[in-house]
Amino acid sequence: MTEAGPVGFIGLGVMGGAMVRRLMGAGYEVHIHARTPESAAPFLANGARWAEDAATLARTCRTVFTIVGGPDDVAELYLGEAGLIAHAAPGSVLVDMTTSTPDLARRITAEAQARGVMTLDAPVTGGAPGAEVGTLTFMVGGEAEALKAVRPMLSIMGATIFAMGPAGAGQTTKASNQVAVAGILMGLAEALHHAETAGLDPANVLEVLTTGTAGGPLMQRLGPKMAAGDTTASFAIDHFIKDLGIALDTAPLPAARLCRDLYRDISEAGGGAKGIQALIETYRCPRS
Numbered sequence: 501m502t503e504a505g506p507v508g509f510i511g512l513g514v515m516g517g518a519m520v521r522r523l524m525g526a527g528y529e530v531h532i533h534a535r536t537p538e539s540a541a542p543f544l545a546n547g548a549r550w551a552e553d554a555a556t557l558a559r560t561c562r563t564v565f566t567i568v569g570g571p572d573d574v575a576e577l578y579l580g581e582a583g584l585i586a587h588a589a590p591g592s593v594l595v596d597m598t599t600s601t602p603d604l605a606r607r608i609t610a611e612a613q614a615r616g617v618m619t620l621d622a623p624v625t626g627g628a629p630g631a632e633v634g635t636l637t638f639m640v641g642g643e644a645e646a647l648k649a650v651r652p653m654l655s656i657m658g659a660t661i662f663a664m665g666p667a668g669a670g671q672t673t674k675a676s677n678q679v680a681v682a683g684i685l686m687g688l689a690e691a692l693h694h695a696e697t698a699g700l701d702p703a704n705v706l707e708v709l710t711t712g713t714a715g716g717p718l719m720q721r722l723g724p725k726m727a728a729g730d731t732t733a734s735f736a737i738d739h740f741i742k743d744l745g746i747a748l749d750t751a752p753l754p755a756a757r758l759c760r761d762l763y764r765d766i767s768e769a770g771g772g773a774k775g776i777q778a779l780i781e782t783y784r785c786p787r788s
Contacts, residue, residue: 506531507653508561510554510577511598512539514734515624516567518631519597519657524548526656533557558587558594563650567597567624570742574600578608578619590616593646595654597638599623599678599743602668602750605641609667618646621667623674624658628734629721635659639677641670675747682744682759684718685779692727693783702727726777729784733775737763740776 506529509520520543523530533551534540544550551557554577557564564584566577574596578584584594585608594617596608605621612619620642630636636658640647647663654661664673688709695705706723709715725732744760747753762782771778 504528504563504652506549506561508533508551508557508564509566510534510557510564511567512543513567514628515597515631517543518628519565519567520548521546522631522634522656523653528653531557531561553582554584555582555587558584558592559589562589562592563595563653564588564592565595565597565653569739570598571600571604571746574598574604574608579611585612585615585617585619588612588615588617591618593618593620593649595620595622595646595650597622597624599674599739599746600671601746602641602671602675605668605671606666609642618643618649619667620646620650621670622654623670625674625677626658627721631657638662639664639670639673641665641667641672671746672750675743675750678740678743679747679753679756681718681776682740682756684716685722685776686755686759686762687714688719688723688726689780689783692723692780696784722775722777725775726780729780731771731774731778731781733773735776736773737767737776737778738772741767741772 507523508531510533512534520530520532524547531549531551532540532543533554540550568574588594609619620640622638622640624636624638626636634657637660638654638658640661640663664670691709692702695702706727710720710723741760741763744756747756762779766778766781
């Protein structure tokens with residue numbers, strides 16, 4: 501066990517679960533809480549400790565990480581009489597890694613500061629594969645002192661940590677990242693559809709794209725699935741719709757709005773749990 505004391509963690513989904521495994525593997529005593537206690541069983545079997553609620557976790561751990569569904573979940577966890585902030589000891593650091601809103605991040609920080617508690621908004625990019633092997637990128641908003649305190653733990657969960665500015669800056673950066681992802685996915689889907697329409701093998705065209713100017717990690721990871729029609733999710737469409745909605749609430753973004761609307765069509769047809777590479781379905785099977 502490390503000398504850092506127990507670390508709290510809320511959110512045991514695909515991303516959060518992988519992060520907990522990395523912290524435990526590095527020797528941290530990890531206390532966990534989840535909305536569905538059944539999801540905690542594998543972690544408890546490997547030495548994690550269960551906390552009945554967020555308040556208990558905050559009282560037990562001076563450092564708490566959260567990665568949950570969205571802004572409403574974050575607000576419920578952090579704010580109010582039963583929230584993390586109300587029960588954290590002064591000097592504690594609370595780190596939210598959920599993709600949420602800049603305004604909520606600033607509100608959380610203001611309430612935490614009034615109680616002597618430090619907070620960071622630190623959303624991630626890199627997907628489930630990056631979470632498993634510890635190559636995530638963190639975009640961090642908040643005070644330098646708080647980041648210094650948790651940097652060793654972030655470095656176990658990810659390979660790159662960017663300090664983006666004050667509270668909310670991490671969330672703004674993540675929204676920008678998702679806008680860029682939307683553009684790449686639309687371009688890739690249209691490129692492969694264009695190739696198919698002309699009678700070419702999309703897998704062969706993809707091999708060219710990934711080695712040229714258009715290539716990049718996202719295309720390399722999701723391109724083969726898109727070409728093959730594999731919609732298995734490492735990041736689900738409904739989550740991406742939420743992310744693009746956060747960006748669209750702050751700026752007029754025509755391409756991001758179009759991408760969001762295309763994904764809404766898939767979701768409304770029952771495909772919200774599919775992976776984001778399923779965007780190509782809107783070209784292969786256009787809806788009236």
